[in-house]
Amino acid sequence: MQIAETASDGLKRAFAVTIPAKEIAARIDGEVKKIAPQVKMPGFRPGKVPANLVRKMHGAALHQDVLNAAIREAMDKLVRDNNLRPAMQPEVALGEGYEEGKDAELAVALEVLPEIAAPDITGLKLEKLTVPVSDAEVTEAVAKIASGQKSFVAAKKGKKAATGDQVVIDFLGKLDGVPFEGGAGEDTPLELGAGRFIPGFEEQLVGMKAGEDRVIDVTFPADYPAENLKGKAVTFDVTVKDVKVEGEAKLDDEFAKSLGLESLEQLQGLLRGQLEQETAGLTRTAMKRALLDQLAAAHDFDVPPSMVEAEFEQIWQQLQQEAAGEDDPAAARLEIEGDKDDYRAIAVRRVRLGLLLSEIGQANGVQVSPQEMEMLIQQAARQYRDEDRDRFVEYIRSNALAAAQLRAPLYEDKVVDFLFDKAEVSERQVTREELQAAIEADETPAVAAKPAKAKNAAKAPAKKAAKAEAEPAPEPAPAKAPAPAKKPAAKKASAAAPVAANEDKPAPANKKPAAKKA
Structure with missing residues (x-):
């Protein structure tokens, strides 16, 4: 194996590497002898298949494997003998016209890590x-939790529902005067202004009192999931059975216990x-x-x-x-x-x-x-x-x-x-x-x-x-020798990364494979 530096420009290096044909052939012969005892072929007893037939059956694959291994070893030797610290995977190109029986001529290009003088970490x-x-911040944090734990209490008799209040309603939806599937509900609590129902529904309940009936008109959104209701104008018969207002949350031990804790102090x-x-x-x-x-x-x-x-x-x-x-x-x-x-x-x-x-x-x-x-x-x-x-x-x-x-x-x-x-x-x-x-x-x-x-x-x-x-x-990661392209005879075959390296990595659950961040 011959290695010669062909270029050195700043952090960039280039090398010409020659792997002699006789070295590759000797490696292939060794592989043939290694696998011959396991090869089975009609007309031959196990382990008795002639070497020339083994080579004929598996020669192409053995040659590719041997060439891959030889290139990896060549890259290891190049890095080791030249005391290099590659910044990224070296780029390896196999010479044009390469075929079995010829020397493997490799053009290797890589960048090395810079020599960094001992960093000065004194005087930092x-x-x-x-x-x-502060206590005020803690109290505010408790209050935020309480705001997410809304509770409603009965309003004064005759109160008109306002945005932020909760109404308990029965409703029946009709399309062209005919009730449609999924358009009915009983004793349904609804916070006005929360946006739980389709646009226009909650707004028309503002001002209603307990015991009051009303027919409201709304139009389903054009992107509504149900095909028969997309963009359709419908009516709802609504009865308000109760009006409730938001109760004042007491930040005490009972509130903490409702969250599964022992006391307000613990919270x-x-x-x-x-x-x-x-x-x-x-x-x-x-x-x-x-x-x-x-x-x-x-x-x-x-x-x-x-x-x-x-x-x-x-x-x-x-x-x-x-x-x-x-x-x-x-x-x-x-x-x-x-x-x-x-x-x-x-x-x-x-x-x-x-x-x-x-x-x-x-x-x-x-x-x-x-x-x-x-x-x-x-x-x-x-x-x-x-x-x-x-x-x-x-x-x-x-x-x-x-x-x-x-x-x-x-x-x-x-x-x-x-x-x-x-x-x-x-x-x-x-x-x-x-x-x-x-x-x-x-x-x-x-x-x-x-x-x-x-x-x-x-x-x-x-x-x-x-x-x-x-x-x-x-x-920087430790350098790893690249593997050659699958077809060494291809023009300017590059071998910058291990073959199918990314395919060996499983994709996260419910996620598509993504490019890895540096």
Whole structure:
């Protein structure tokens, strides 16, 4: 096997690899001898089929398998002997006109990770913005729960129903004067203004009193599920049997017990804990952003274009999805198109930060333990159907890239926690609004400031991109040798990824297979 470097430009490398025909032939002979004892053929006793017939029957498949294995070994040797750290899967092209009996000439192109000087993590200074949870916030949280547990009590005799009241009604729907199926009900409670019935129904009951009858006219929506009622004008004979008003919720122990708790104090304690956990998460987000800003400002090095492109595509697809959900999708897409260069700069920042955090973690012994990794795998497997969970687990354990993507968020958090411990941290109490503003503020020095329109809170795509600025890309995965194309004789056959790698991964329950995020 011969390996020669043909190009070196920045982080890009190119190699010419030659696998001699005699080496491939020797491997095929070895495989023939290995499988011959198991081959069965009419006219021959088991294990007695001549080697030339075995080769005739299975030669093409054996040649493909041997070539695949030889290319994988060649890539391993190339990486090992040249001390390379590939950023992405190498691109492998098999020379034109290749056929069995000839040397396999491979053109290999790859990008390597940059050499990063020992990151300077001294002198980090961070401000921890904290938000104390007040008794008033806890009371408000209890009140919100109570508002979702509406109860109604009898109204004063003769009260006219108003929006927000509850009426108990009997009703009978008629189409062209004839009752239709599903159009009747008795003793039906209905909160006026809640929008439970078709448009126009509830509004016509406003002002009615208990014991009053009324015939109302409504039209079913054009998209109503029942074909015989779509867009049809109908009448309803309605009798109001009772009018009720919303009762005042008493925030006491009885209310807490209605929720399955022992006391109001226990409910307040649970809600306080939730609020404290929520604000702690916001505090961490603000600190993390400030930390990443400092790291980005202090370190500058070239990053692999292929990693940047992959990261940009992830950001761009997410922005396109966000734009599709806007009131004016065309205008939203036009806006992000105008800021495309800024989003690409964000991708560069994220890749650089991801590499930097990975380097810091490795230099300081930060690791995700086997137990933690196993927990991640089992948690992720829960989103799959029972019959697919084992396949998913096997896929993660056998695919270094997929495992790295699953591990990346936890690894990043552990590196960030390590840096928090190393930094000089001061605390300052702020309001929730001030903390939220600090998170949403465009304070990223490493990225050129986007136009004002890209920062408006009204635009969800811009918000998502602002979040992307603060998030580093996942740590690089260990390189894995690619497999060759199925037909090595094909012109410029490329082998950039394992054959059918994505097909081996089961789809989550009730979900379509989706492109994996970097």
